[in-house]
Amino acid sequence: MSLVPQILSEVFPQFQATNEVSASANARIDWKETPEAHVFKADLPGLKKEEVKVEVEEGRVLQISGERAAEKEDKNDIWHRMERGRGKFLRRFYLPENTKTDEVKATMENGVLTVTVPKKEVKKPEAKTIEITG
Template sequence: MSLIPQILSEVFPTFQSSDEISATANARIDWKETPEAHVFKADLPGLKKEEVKVEVEEGRVLKISGERAAEKEDKNDKWHRIERARGKFLRRFYLPENAKMDEVKAAMENGVLTVTVPKQEVKKPQLKTIEITA
């Protein structure tokens, strides 16, 4: 590893050198809001549900992480190109007040992870008029 990536990795702990192919850039996630829920869809081709984690942290933070392992190499193999991302990925989403974080559901089908966070009605603050006296 050259000196620049080493310095960057010390200053920015999440920095990964070009020697380490990271799947972070390829963990593409769509987030849509419907009247009933917040819905996240992540394309994670080749991953099994056991290789992906969906967690709730600090109240309203949805955390999606996992790792795509590198293929086993045989010393007789000669690679011409490596383009498929491998390595760890981590995405965090800070959800609004209306998210029911205790009812989060996740499903994975055909390499697509779908996380559904139901919504609750946010109570508007009651307005109380105060009489002004002299």
Template sequence: MFKADLPGLKEEEVKVEIEEDDRVLQISSERDFEEEKNDSWHRVQRSSGRFTRRFRLPENTKMYEVKASMENGILTVTVPKESSC
């Protein structure tokens, strides 16, 4: 199971992909630049820009049963494995 904190992003803004040939899980998105400022101060609360994270999956991964869900800014990707005898 993979969990990622993605505050401020909506489910439709996050891309979860599986590269079957290489057994790689890829999570990517882009966050717009946010800032607040006035004449006396300037503040940026979060990093902005694109991000991508890649994870190699084990040989016994059930590639067609990977599921992803997002709730309250937390992405959860469940990667089931073949049972070992």
């Protein structure tokens, strides 16, 4: 388990990366970094793309939110167990400086939301040779 979300939460308390989710509708999200992008994958079974919102706030905060509605109940139904999450969910991730937040793309297929945040090319500082005199 990565310490990055915990460290970010300590350094930037306003941008909690964990524990901002309703316990009843926890959206589990993977975050990986490739050479080209930061890729987020969220398991959102049963949700339609219209029920999910992906935003970039305050420049570099990726926010994924939505709501899983409760099933309609019939007076004659007898529930034996309710384990599937329902309710609102909200997750925020503080993106690194090397991201192109104006080029974020999101797709949803078979209940899996994939958010791709392209990375900027980081230029290596050029070394300047200093002539030694004396």
